[in-house]
Amino acid sequence: MTKSSDGVFFLTGKDFTNAGSASSNLKGILDDMGIPADIVRRAAIAAFEAEMNAIIYAVAGMMRYSITPEAVTVTLQDMGPGIPDIDLAMKEGYSTAPDYIREMGFGSGMGLPNIKKNTDKLTINSVVGEGTTLEFVIYLQGLSPETSG
Ligand SMILES: Nc1ncnc2c1ncn2[C@@H]1O[C@H](COP(=O)(O)OP(=O)(O)OP(=O)(O)O)[C@@H](O)[C@H]1O
Ligand SMILES: [Mg+2]
Numbered sequence: 001m002t003k004s005s006d007g008v009f010f011l012t013g014k015d016f017t018n019a020g021s022a023s024s025n026l027k028g029i030l031d032d033m034g035i036p037a038d039i040v041r042r043a044a045i046a047a048f049e050a051e052m053n054a055i056i057y058a059v060a061g062m063m064r065y066s067i068t069p070e071a072v073t074v075t076l077q078d079m080g081p082g083i084p085d086i087d088l089a090m091k092e093g094y095s096t097a098p099d100y101i102r103e104m105g106f107g108s109g110m111g112l113p114n115i116k117k118n119t120d121k122l123t124i125n126s127v128v129g130e131g132t133t134l135e136f137v138i139y140l141q142g143l144s145p146e147t148s149g
Contacts, residue, residue: 003068004066004068004069006067007029008063008064009021009026011060011063012060014056015055019051022047023047023048023051024048027043027047029067033067039140042138045118046138050076052111053076056097057096058078061079061131062078063075069140069141072138073137076132076135079131082127082131089124090124092110093108095107120139121136
């Protein structure tokens with residue numbers, strides 16, 4: 001089994017044709033590495049929500065991942081517009097999604113709360129006019145003897 005892996009996926013704002021492919025690729029990588037199914041499920045949910053936010057709200061961005069025997073760390077960095085009030089954005093049901101996004105099935109205001117729920121550590125930094133960096137960590141150690149090397 002591969003012990004560590006890292007990489008990056010590039011994301012284009014409003015590119016709904018490829019939306020979800022970065023998180024889906026990441027899920028495949030985690031599966032191939034033999035990461036426990038529950039960890040893969042949590043990482044895939046969190047990565048998908050973060051990827052969709054970057055695609056829906058930002059101009060462009062990237063998803064970096066780092067998988068070690070200790071943890072899965074995923075960082076979404078985008079190029080704006082930024083989040084003016086992160087505490088408000090974290091609230092269940094809060095959404096600024098426009099109608100055409102809601103018609104696609106997004107905009108319930110559940111993405112960020114879902115990321116929080118499925119991860120062990122979540123950090124969001126945002127500067128209006130510059131962009132947002134969201135990083136989450138899911139710990140592996142202690143959960144799977146074969147990965148706690
Ligand atoms: N990367 C981002 N850049 C700018 N604003 C963001 C970003 N991510 C989230 N937001 C803001 O935070 C709000 C809440 O995000 P969240 O993902 O929780 O819900 P949503 O995207 O509106 O709906 P859902 O995720 O349920 O489809 C968004 O409506 C948006 O205003
Ligand atoms: Mg969302």
